Amino acid sequence: KVNIMVSFLLSNTWLLDHSRVFFSVYCSSWLLYLCVSQCSAKNLKNISELFYYAQKAVLHPTGPLYCPEEKEMKPSCIKSLTRIFKVSDLDNDGILNDKELNFFQRTCFNMPLAPQALEDVKNVVRKNMTDGVEDNGLTLKGFLFLHTFGCDDDLELHQEYLFPLLKIPADCTTELNHNAYLFLQSVFDKHDKDRDCALSPEEVKDLFKVFPYMPWGPDVNNTVCTNDQGWITYQGYLSQWTLTTYLDVQRCLEYLGYLGYSIICEQESQAAAITVTRNKRIDLQKKQTQRSVFRCNILGARGSGKTSFLQAFLGRNLLRKIREDHKSFYSINTTYVYGQEKYLLLHEVMPDFDFLSEEDLACDVVCLVYDVNNPRSFEYCAKVYKQYFMDSKTPCMMIASKSDLHEARQHYSLTPLDFCRKNKLPSLFK
Numbered sequence: 001k002v003n004i005m006v007s008f009l010l011s012n013t014w015l016l017d018h019s020r021v022f023f024s025v026y027c028s029s030w031l032l033y034l035c036v037s038q039c040s041a042k043n044l045k046n047i048s049e050l051f052y053y054a055q056k057a058v059l060h061p062t063g064p065l066y067c068p069e070e071k072e073m074k075p076s077c078i079k080s081l082t083r084i085f086k087v088s089d090l091d092n093d094g095i096l097n098d099k100e101l102n103f104f105q106r107t108c109f110n111m112p113l114a115p116q117a118l119e120d121v122k123n124v125v126r127k128n129m130t131d132g133v134e135d136n137g138l139t140l141k142g143f144l145f146l147h148t149f150g151c152d153d154d155l156e157l158h159q160e161y162l163f164p165l166l167k168i169p170a171d172c173t174t175e176l177n178h179n180a181y182l183f184l185q186s187v188f189d190k191h192d193k194d195r196d197c198a199l200s201p202e203e204v205k206d207l208f209k210v211f212p213y214m215p216w217g218p219d220v221n222n223t224v225c226t227n228d229q230g231w232i233t234y235q236g237y238l239s240q241w242t243l244t245t246y247l248d249v250q251r252c253l254e255y256l257g258y259l260g261y262s263i264i265c266e267q268e269s270q271a272a273a274i275t276v277t278r279n280k281r282i283d284l285q286k287k288q289t290q291r292s293v294f295r296c297n298i299l300g301a302r303g304s305g306k307t308s309f310l311q312a313f314l315g316r317n318l319l320r321k322i323r324e325d326h327k328s329f330y331s332i333n334t335t336y337v338y339g340q341e342k343y344l345l346l347h348e349v350m351p352d353f354d355f356l357s358e359e360d361l362a363c364d365v366v367c368l369v370y371d372v373n374n375p376r377s378f379e380y381c382a383k384v385y386k387q388y389f390m391d392s393k394t395p396c397m398m399i400a401s402k403s404d405l406h407e408a409r410q411h412y413s414l415t416p417l418d419f420c421r422k423n424k425l426p427s428l429f430k
């Protein structure tokens with residue numbers, strides 16, 4: 001900060017006459033007089049004031065926030081404050097009540113306002129605008145009139161805030177902990193305005209208004225459970241968060257940052273929302289696991305029924321057609337294992353690869369799918385099994401799909417049933 005201050009002093013015009021100093025600051029496009037002061041180094045007049053103003057100009061610059069020419073806040077500032085307003089508006093009614101205003105106050109300035117001070121703030125707004133206070137709370141307009149968490153001069157959220165350090169050792173996975181699910185539940189409740197336990201497109205839009213971009217595309221509706229209208233249900237919403245946390249924990253941290261997780265839950269950072277699981281090898285050795293999310297990769301020849309299998313896991317049948325550009329290669333849902341709720345994540349692996357990537361192979365269980373109606377489809381499963389899984393420790397199972405259709409004789413030296421017997425593979429046949 002000292003460096004910045006020195007550069008401020010040097011780069012701005014100082015008119016020195018041994019007893020007087022006038023200073024002005026040239027900004028890129030306009031001239032901004034922050035302050036004009038008379039002072040004397042000889043008589044020590046206003047010297048501490050001078051340094052106070054110089055320091056203020058550097059440490060709390062108004063440039064990124066306010067346009068003095070237009071006499072209004074800059075759009076990026078309005079966007080940032082709107083985000084803060086929405087995060088602080090815990091019940092999402094568009095008004096900051098005393099409790100929410102105090103939450104904001106405590107978060108930003110580390111101390112709550114006394115009841116009288118709260119009234120005074122609202123009175124200042126009332127005096128200046130008609131619609132700044134409603135139902136004894138501050139509206140967005142009133143809040144903007146008054147005036148940040150975690151912003152830098154560009155009013156973007158700090159990278160350190162969005163991406164706190166989180167170490168993930170090899171063979172470990174990432175899951176959300178109980179408190180994180182509670183937080184996400186409260187975010188859901190806040191936006192499910194009609195209480196139908198599903199998020200309409202408008203409700204989803206509203207939920208993500210505090211994000212700089214829309215994080216969920218139409219593929220999400222084909223990844224998780226939806227209701228009859230195709231809207232993401234509460235269960236689906238939690239599943240999608242679970243999937244993001246498992247597949248891309250950095251993204252999850254970023255998203256939780258936009259939602260103000262660490263601020264609302266009073267945690268040091270979003271990393272507090274994540275459980276890093278024990279090394280999978282130790283789980284296997286001990287034959288015990290605390291994990292709640294398991295990954296199953298689905299492999300099969302083109303057209304063997306992989307997508308339909310993923311969709312069936314979400315309770316959907318073939319009548320529900322999926323647009324090619326809305327297709328998802330994942331589906332995730334809950335299932336019960338020995339009475340405990342677990343998430344099972346299915347991943348459809350593209351069939352055209354000669355070599356499967358590490359990601360295609362790394363999973364807890366593999367399903368090899370073939371189409372009973374297509375005589376050429378079993379060969380792919382047999383080849384993939386022999387090349388990649390025969391000698392691996394990953395459990396595999398064979399699935400015969402489309403068993404409602406005529407069963408064709410497979411062009412392979414062994415029948416699927418004999419192949420499974422020979423390799424001790426569990427199979428799901430008719």
Ligand SMILES: Nc1ncnc2c1ncn2[C@@H]1O[C@H](COP(=O)(O)OP(=O)(O)OP(=O)(O)O)[C@@H](O)[C@H]1O
Nearest residue numbers: 301302303304305306307308309318351402403404
């Ligand atoms: N049980 C079934 N009975 C009849 N037809 C089915 C059945 N399951 C899937 N199909 C049909 O088979 C075709 C291929 O299914 P699907 O898209 O699920 O396979 P896929 O393995 O995902 O294909 P791709 O490799 O091209 O992604 C689709 O037209 C689908 O409607």
